């Protein structure tokens with residue numbers, strides 16, 4: 334019986350417990366959160382079950398204000414549906430109830446940032462059962478693309494915390510985060526060398542705008558660093574990330590070494606050149622100033638270059654470049670050496686115009702001092718006459734006279750050259766160049782131009798006279814390349830002799846022109862005259878152009894050559910004829926005999942009298958051998 338009592342007690346307890354749960358008849362299930370983009374429509378779903386069924390419940394929607402107060406926005410029961418007036422949701426909500434499934438859906442249109450609240454769905458049964466569920470509405474807005482701005486000013490490594498840049502991202506919700514990166518490493522926190530200062534603005538729309546300013550104490554390595562910002566923001570169901578462009582900064586750092594060098598010219602430097610010196614440190618502090626020192630001189634550099642114009646050998650030597658940091662007063666030094674090559678003007682000894690007598694020898698030297706190996710050559714009238722610095726003129730003639738040029742060059746350096754001249758005069762008595770013709774025939778009462786060309790030094794005096802001592806007028810006298818050309822006009826009034834007399838302190842020379850005056854009465858006479866004297870003599874009265882004579886000479890030569898060619902042709906054909914004949918004779922076996930170089934003593938040549946074509950050589954033993962075999966040996 335005890336067992337029965339126990340069983341019934343247990344049953345009673347179960348019934349009691351069942352009665353207790355039956356008192357809370359309504360069960361409500363809702364999601365923790367609903368996520369939605371701003372401007373979209375949110376749906377908050379509440380699932381309930383009640384023993385009383387849909388007809389026996391009232392449905393109420395509340396939101397929890399920021400102050401934590403519950404505020405009703407909707408009421409519905411079997412008899413009515415009421416949207417509360419004067420709430421932020423009055424015009425934007427609808428509620429749909431599906432009785433069969435016990436689903437209540439609160440729809441909020443055009444969700445705003447301020448709608449990010451907790452919503453409560455309260456279900457009451459007629460039997461006083463109550464159930465409630467809560468859902469948080471989370472609102473999201475993707476921020477605009479972030480921007481980055483670098484501070485343009487260069488930053489010295491001696492500076493304290495300096496602003497690097499500002500990143501900004503606008504209109505996000507919830508608040509986006511900005512993280513700075515140097516190269517690919519995030520920069521977080523704040524200390525002596527780095528500081529990130531964020532600032533947040535809430536826009537009237539409720540959206541957030543975030544700025545972040547990075548300050549740093551830069552190091553030399555930062556000159557190559559890239560800085561950028563990463564922005565993280567939430568979206569429904571996750572996190573998104575976006576990056577800005579990169580910026581770089583100008584870092585000023587001091588030099589550890591200074592270099593000085595000749596930028597131009599490359600290669601050897603000669604006097605007169607302009608030298609561009611460059612000086613540079615491996616740093617870039619704007620506070621550094623560069624000075625170049627050479628002996629006692631100092632040159633201030635602008636933009637790291639200095640030009641030494643028109644240098645001389647005195648510019649040779651060491652050049653120091655000093656870099657001075659005006660902030661730290663640290664000095665650095667670089668050195669280079671410059672050598673300016675030179676070539677002094679050439680000096681000829683003996684100097685000045687030199688006079689030597691005919692047949693004598695002249696020795697001259699030409700020297701130019703240079704820092705480099707030189708090359709000396711002598712020229713006369715553009716022709717190379719001698720190599721080396723000695724000039725020796727042996728057995729001087731008037732042809733030796735003239736201007737000699739000594740050219741000194743430095744093969745290693747283009748454009749380094751000097752020149753000196755030496756005038757040489759050869760003393761000697763006048764020499765009259767034999768005129769083409771001294772016997773002249775000319776018509777009576779005409780005028781003859783006589784020409785006399787004279788060499789000699791000192792310049793001879795030229796006088797034209799007649800046989801009877803009368804002085805003729807010189808019409809012109811021209812000196813060209815040591816030859817004096819003197820002209821005189823003679824009126825042919827009768828036969829006469831004119832002299833060209835040239836003299837100087839060393840002697841005299843004279844030439845006589847015999848002029849025969851001819852009278853020609855008819856044209857025939859002229860013809861006779863021309864035929865007797867040859868056509869060229871007609872012009873002889875003035876001067877015979879040498880070409881004409883040469884032309885005549887060449888005519889004769891051509892004739893001789895033609896005759897020779899004809900003779901050779903005849904001779905050639907004769908020889909050919911003989912050769913043809915000789916060829917037939919050659920087949921008589923002579924050839925084979927001469928070809929036999931084998932030195933066999935006893936070779937006997939047998940000539941067949943009837944057929945010369947078949948000469949057969951007989952061997953040592955008198956054996957017949959075919960000719961081919963013999964030739965092969």
Ligand SMILES: *[C@@H]1O[C@H](CO)[C@@H](O)[C@H](O)[C@H]1NC(C)=O
Nearest residue numbers: 508509510511565566567572
């Ligand atoms: C922003 O940073 C805060 C603090 O570190 C963090 O709690 C929050 O989740 C971050 N937000 C995003 C969107 O990453």
Ligand SMILES: *[C@@H]1O[C@H](CO)[C@@H](O)[C@H](O)[C@H]1NC(C)=O
Nearest residue numbers: 556557558580581582583584
């Ligand atoms: C910064 O970057 C740009 C583009 O990459 C480049 O042209 C510029 O020289 C850089 N400036 C410095 C200071 O490194």
Ligand SMILES: *[C@@H]1O[C@H](CO)[C@@H](O)[C@H](O)[C@H]1NC(C)=O
Nearest residue numbers: 796798832833834842843844
């Ligand atoms: C010119 O030379 C001729 C021939 O040598 C001579 O007879 C004559 O006297 C000279 N005249 C003068 C002016 O020297």
